Amino acid sequence: MQVSLTDEEMIRQYLPTQPDHCFEALYNRYVKKVYRRCLSMTNDSVQAEDFTHDIFLKVFNKLDAFQQRSSFSTWLYSIAYNYCADQIKLAKRLPTTTLEGSQDWYKTEPLEAQLHEETLQVVRQAMDTLSVEERKLLRLKYEDNMSIEEIAQLYGLKLSAVKMRLKRSREKVHRLCARQYHG
Numbered sequence: 585m586q587v588s589l590t591d592e593e594m595i596r597q598y599l600p601t602q603p604d605h606c607f608e609a610l611y612n613r614y615v616k617k618v619y620r621r622c623l624s625m626t627n628d629s630v631q632a633e634d635f636t637h638d639i640f641l642k643v644f645n646k647l648d649a650f651q652q653r654s655s656f657s658t659w660l661y662s663i664a665y666n667y668c669a670d671q672i673k674l675a676k677r678l679p680t681t682t683l684e685g686s687q688d689w690y691k692t693e694p695l696e697a698q699l700h701e702e703t704l705q706v707v708r709q710a711m712d713t714l715s716v717e718e719r720k721l722l723r724l725k726y727e728d729n730m731s732i733e734e735i736a737q738l739y740g741l742k743l744s745a746v747k748m749r750l751k752r753s754r755e756k757v758h759r760l761c762a763r764q765y766h767g
Contacts, residue, residue, distance in 0.1 A: 591610060592652050592655070594610065595650060595652075599648065606647075607640075607644050610660075611640055618640070618661075619633065619636045620727065621661065622635040622664065626668065639663060642663060643663055655738060661724075661728070710756075714753060718749070721735065721746070732747060
């Protein structure tokens with residue numbers, strides 16, 4: 585199988601005749617990025633591994649439904665994001681049992697770790713107020729380390745439009761965080 589094929593070419597060429605090879609190649613290209621996305625959303629390496637595995641099973645089962653309206657990577661990242669978000673929402677709805685005295689765990693943590701966790705919580709809350717598109721752009725840029733050029737190409741936008749959207753989204757997060765800290 586040629587490594588130089590785009591994802592879309594590989595799917596067209598190999599999915600009908602060699603689905604295992606097609607899936608393996610796509611898996612190898614994207615498993616680390618999907619895992620990082622899952623890890624950034626769950627903050628739990630074991631859960632991120634499980635989610636990554638589940639996402640690729642889901643993608644493999646739906647690969648024949650991929651209609652190439654967007655790039656394969658965009659489609660995959662969308663499935664990954666939605667899957668993780670759904671699992672996190674589901675986990676919040678299900679009751680969990682706590683260990684005896686576990687409410688006091690944070691008191692033994694160093695102050696620096698507590699402040700770091702509080703800051704992360706404030707940033708997460710600010711991110712939750714953004715639109716899906718704003719969150720996607722920020723995650724592509726800062727979690728997936730995509731260049732502005734790659735993002736522009738992915739969305740069919742001009743570089744200046746991507747820069748402006750990223751700037752506005754960052755400013756919005758900054759304002760929301762500042763409001764949280766300064767009342």
